[in-house]
Amino acid sequence: MSKGSEKASPGFLVWRLSTKWRVAVDRAVTPLGLTHAQYALVASLYGMQRSGERPSQRRLADHTGLEPLYVSKLARSLEAAGFLERTRDPRDPRAVQLALTEQGRERTRQAIKVVQGLLEQLLAPLGGLAGGRTQEFTRDLAILLDAPLDPLAIDSESDKEQS
Template sequence: MSNLSEGATPGFLVWRLSTKWRVAVDRAVAPLGLTHAQYSLLGSLYGMQRSGLRPSQRRLADHTGLEALYVSKLARALESAGLLERTRDPADPRAVQLALTERGLETTRKAIDVVQGLLRQLLAPLGGPDSPRAQEFTRELTALLDAPLDPFGTTDDPAPLK
């Protein structure tokens, strides 16, 4: 355990790990002309498209956890870069659907390879991405992501922290 981690709260460690990951991904995808947020959008869109979906900006925002307005801004920039196309949803004229262009597919595949390499590095201390420890870590992260957070304390919390 590093000196930085001694006595640190789980919240601090989550923040540090997320910051470390974001910075590493930003640096890794920069040669492809992407930021971490753009990669997150493109990577998620890539996965959804492979599943046969052509998601709306709103659905992609829900999937990524990004604000809908931010997804709209990112999508416009990625469209200008020729990486995705935005079209009106025929079923809902208020909604905008997103799809990767051929250039977007190529760039996203390259970015995914780079980020997968980073993930292998990150998970190496746990035995690698397919190790039991990494699988348990993934389950624990999922449990934390599924836990509701209410910054205003308006939900009933059976055991408040002291």
């Protein structure tokens, strides 16, 4: 355990781990012409397309947890780089559907391979990707991701206590 981590709050540790991961992925995918956020978008889109889905920008935003406006910005930059196509949804002219180009699929496959190597390194102390501790950690992360977070609820609770 790193110095000072033993007394750190869970929130601080989550923040540090997410920052460590983002920086590592950014460095790993930069040679492939991607940022960490772009990687998250194309890797998610790759998986959705392999399942037969051609998602809208909104659906991809919901899937990745990124803001819709940010997904739109990322999609435009990836389109300019030749990695994806944006087309109007024939069923809803307000919606934009996304699909990886052949170049985008190839670049995404390369990036996924690189990031999988990073993930193996990260999870080695827990027994690797297939280890029991990693599976438990993954379940715990999913539980935390499903937990509602509402900053406004905190304000309303403290208002009730003061009354």
